Amino acid sequence: MPPTEAATWRVTLDPAGRSGAANMAIDAGLLAEAASSGRAVLRLYRFSPPCLSLGRNEPAARYDRAAIARLGIDVVRRPTGGSAVWHDQEVTYAVAAPIALFGGLRAAYHAIHARIAVALRALGADATLAFDRPSARAPGRSGACFATAVGGEVIAAGRKLVGSAQVRQGAALLQHGSILLAGSQDIVDVVSRQPSVGGGATTLSEVLGRPVSFDEVASAIVDAWWDTVSLTARPPDLLTAALRDSAWLWRH
Amino acid sequence: MANIPADLRYTEDHEYVKGGGDGTIVQVGITDYAQGELGDVVFVDLPKVGATFGRRDVFGTIEAVKAVSELYAPVAGTVTEVNAALEGDPALVNRDPYGAGWMIKLRVKDRAEPGKLLNSEAYKKHIGK
Numbered sequence: 001m002p003p004t005e006a007a008t009w010r011v012t013l014d015p016a017g018r019s020g021a022a023n024m025a026i027d028a029g030l031l032a033e034a035a036s037s038g039r040a041v042l043r044l045y046r047f048s049p050p051c052l053s054l055g056r057n058e059p060a061a062r063y064d065r066a067a068i069a070r071l072g073i074d075v076v077r078r079p080t081g082g083s084a085v086w087h088d089q090e091v092t093y094a095v096a097a098p099i100a101l102f103g104g105l106r107a108a109y110h111a112i113h114a115r116i117a118v119a120l121r122a123l124g125a126d127a128t129l130a131f132d133r134p135s136a137r138a139p140g141r142s143g144a145c146f147a148t149a150v151g152g153e154v155i156a157a158g159r160k161l162v163g164s165a166q167v168r169q170g171a172a173l174l175q176h177g178s179i180l181l182a183g184s185q186d187i188v189d190v191v192s193r194q195p196s197v198g199g200g201a202t203t204l205s206e207v208l209g210r211p212v213s214f215d216e217v218a219s220a221i222v223d224a225w226w227d228t229v230s231l232t233a234r235p236p237d238l239l240t241a242a243l244r245d246s247a248w249l250w251r252h
Numbered sequence: 253m254a255n256i257p258a259d260l261r262y263t264e265d266h267e268y269v270k271g272g273g274d275g276t277i278v279q280v281g282i283t284d285y286a287q288g289e290l291g292d293v294v295f296v297d298l299p300k301v302g303a304t305f306g307r308r309d310v311f312g313t314i315e316a317v318k319a320v321s322e323l324y325a326p327v328a329g330t331v332t333e334v335n336a337a338l339e340g341d342p343a344l345v346n347r348d349p350y351g352a353g354w355m356i357k358l359r360v361k362d363r364a365e366p367g368k369l370l371n372s373e374a375y376k377k378h379i380g381k
């Protein structure tokens with residue numbers, strides 16, 4: 001990441017847990033703000049109740065609406081691309097920033113994932129970026145987001161640990177994604193009309209062999225972001241206290 | 253190396269304009285460079301015939317490798333035709349951006365406008381080639 005980006009980053013911790021619609025509305029608002037103000041934001045949040053999110057352009061026919069209704073699960077369509085994700089035990093991140101901070105779509109995808117991989121490695125996970133040139137699913141093919149990893153995504157032991165998607169609007173981009181802490185994505189298959197393909201996901205708890213908390217991961221991610229900020233700009237005590245408090249907003 | 257035909261006009265947002273006949277109807281798509289940057293295209297959302305756009309208005313969106321990007325009208329005009337083939341085979345944009353992967357045809361509002369866009373040399377400079 002170029003050093004210029006650090007000066008304008010704002011970090012928002014939002015661990016309270018919100019509905020799918022509320023979370024997507026907040027992320028869309030951050031994108032609009034980034035587009036109008038040129039500011040960059042990292043938001044860390046989660047979903048409550050657990051929520052199924054569909055990609056912006058996924059055909060609705062791919063999913064069994066009756067099954068979703070029967071299960072009574074929250075469901076939302078993201079403003080971003082990609083395919084379905086079950087948001088339950090995870091840290092969800094959103095980056096809204098001017099595209100110029102990264103140089104381009106691929107560069108942003110890699111730069112953001114590289115930061116997250118640094119955080120996950122700091123926790124002890126052998127997290128790396130998938131190297132292959134992106135190879136998207138064929139149109140119409142069923143796709144749980146975590147079924148396959150594309151180039152630049154965060155993997156551990158060959159399985160996908162972080163699933164992300166992006167939307168660009170004018171001069172800004174929104175990239176958000178899920179860092180899986182525990183649980184599974186099986187419910188995506190349960191409500192899909194076609195089974196997904198691919199090697200599947202892993203979780204941080206599985207990789208580390210121990211339970212992992214939202215706060216622990218959020219703290220590591222904020223630390224990874226702050227690596228790019230001059231030390232004089234960092235108030236570590238304030239940040240740590242806030243993370244312990246676990247329900248607030250911190251502005252740079 | 254991206255293919256940048258000399259007979260087309262380009263925008264800084266990586267759309268191209270292919271002049272048709274008398275210049276009143278132009279073909280619009282994204283450049284070979286743009287499709288390469290985006291990666292495998294999985295969805296293209298295009299307007300309906302009859303829709304009218306000003307220059308740089310968003311006329312649709314394109315999704316590739318999980319990223320959704322906006323498409324901008326290179327010139328002001330009215331949509332006369334939409335490439336329906338992209339619905340079933342959006343990867344045409346990757347395989348043949350200047351041919352079968354075209355997106356819309358526009359009846360231009362101002363015949364002089366396409367000529368004001370970047371020529372191939374200026375576009376090459378814009379993308380750093």
